[in-house]
Amino acid sequence: MHKPAKPLEGPDTYNDQIRIVLVETSHSGNIGAVARAMKNMGLGNLWLVNPVSFPDEASYARAAGASDILDKATVVSTLDEAIADCVCVMGTSARGRKVPWPVIAPPGAAAKASQQSEAGQVALVFGRENHGLSNEELQRCHFHIHIPSNPDYSSLNLAMAVQVMCYELRMHYLKGLEGGDGSPYLKPMMAPGDEGWDVPPAPVRDVEGFFSHLEQVLVDVDFHRRDNPRQLMTRLRRLFQRAGLDQMEINILRGILTAVQKSAGAAETAKNTSKAGSTAGEQE
Structure with missing residues (x-):
């Protein structure tokens, strides 16, 4: 049955x-x-x-x-x-x-x-x-x-x-x-450091390294100006610190930033090469 x-x-x-x-x-x-x-x-x-x-x-x-x-x-x-x-x-x-x-x-x-x-x-x-x-x-x-x-x-x-x-x-x-x-049945698991979380919390030095890296990338892509910051980094700092990042998450974010820098650099290189070729053609 x-x-x-x-x-x-x-x-x-x-x-x-x-x-x-x-x-x-x-x-x-x-x-x-x-x-x-x-x-x-x-x-x-x-x-x-x-x-x-x-x-x-x-x-x-x-x-x-x-x-x-x-x-x-x-x-x-x-x-x-x-x-x-x-x-x-x-x-x-x-x-x-x-x-x-x-x-x-x-x-x-x-x-x-x-x-x-x-x-x-x-x-x-x-x-x-x-x-x-x-x-x-x-x-x-x-x-x-x-x-x-x-x-x-x-x-x-x-x-x-x-x-x-x-x-x-x-x-x-x-x-x-x-x-x-x-009781382990009732204990919440909300953030790095809680029992059961798979990766330890990111230490301050790594988080600060991420913020420095983030600011540089934002400058590189013309999204942020250090001479006119308008509290951008302050608000981004508040956002990511509220999230409570673990070490793996920091590594992933740093990897994304590095990829953005490479892509932006390649685009800039291609742009400069194109300009140079165009100028040479005009000279000929």
Whole structure:
């Protein structure tokens, strides 16, 4: 029916403690899309409450490389069966209630789910595509999760809603690794000197050499006049220093400047030769 999928990432995931519960999903393709969203973020514990159709080709086609999530999905008849052994249940809801219920935004829900998962199974419950969870089903949840989407168009596709929560769970998990926000998964790589950049930053002497070279080339091609600079080199200096050049980039730029000088010199030589020939012809 489907191609074998690669396994989940390994022992550094807590995916078995957090279960994603889908209630009476009407389109099996959405189940596959949910499986894909889960595996993207390292989760693999999928429960299905009375799906209209599962398993089928549509669910596996939408799952792409996450067919292993579908292979081990647990199918039950009622929500009570899906949450009976859980220590914490959270249900997604976009509607206000007559009786106020504890409501958590996705980041807070991820933190609470992670904390509770140390004591036992935690269920994140998602309702039907057309009308979500019923009031009775929501009353079985300890907390309601509200995704603060655009109020003028607040309806999320089922897989999108699951992806939002799985992403928040993933981020909370990564921040909890040794090093916290310094985790290699989260550490930014923006410029030379950052961990992971392939070439060291260019030292000041090389950058200054580039600026001198650049100014000379601009003079050579009649773009810049030293006696009337008009802040040109100041602004170019600001531009390139803002970029934060590495050693390889400096070498490439110096090579370009040298090529420009050679080309400009060859053109000037040809121009002078042409003038000389023309003069000689006139003399004859």
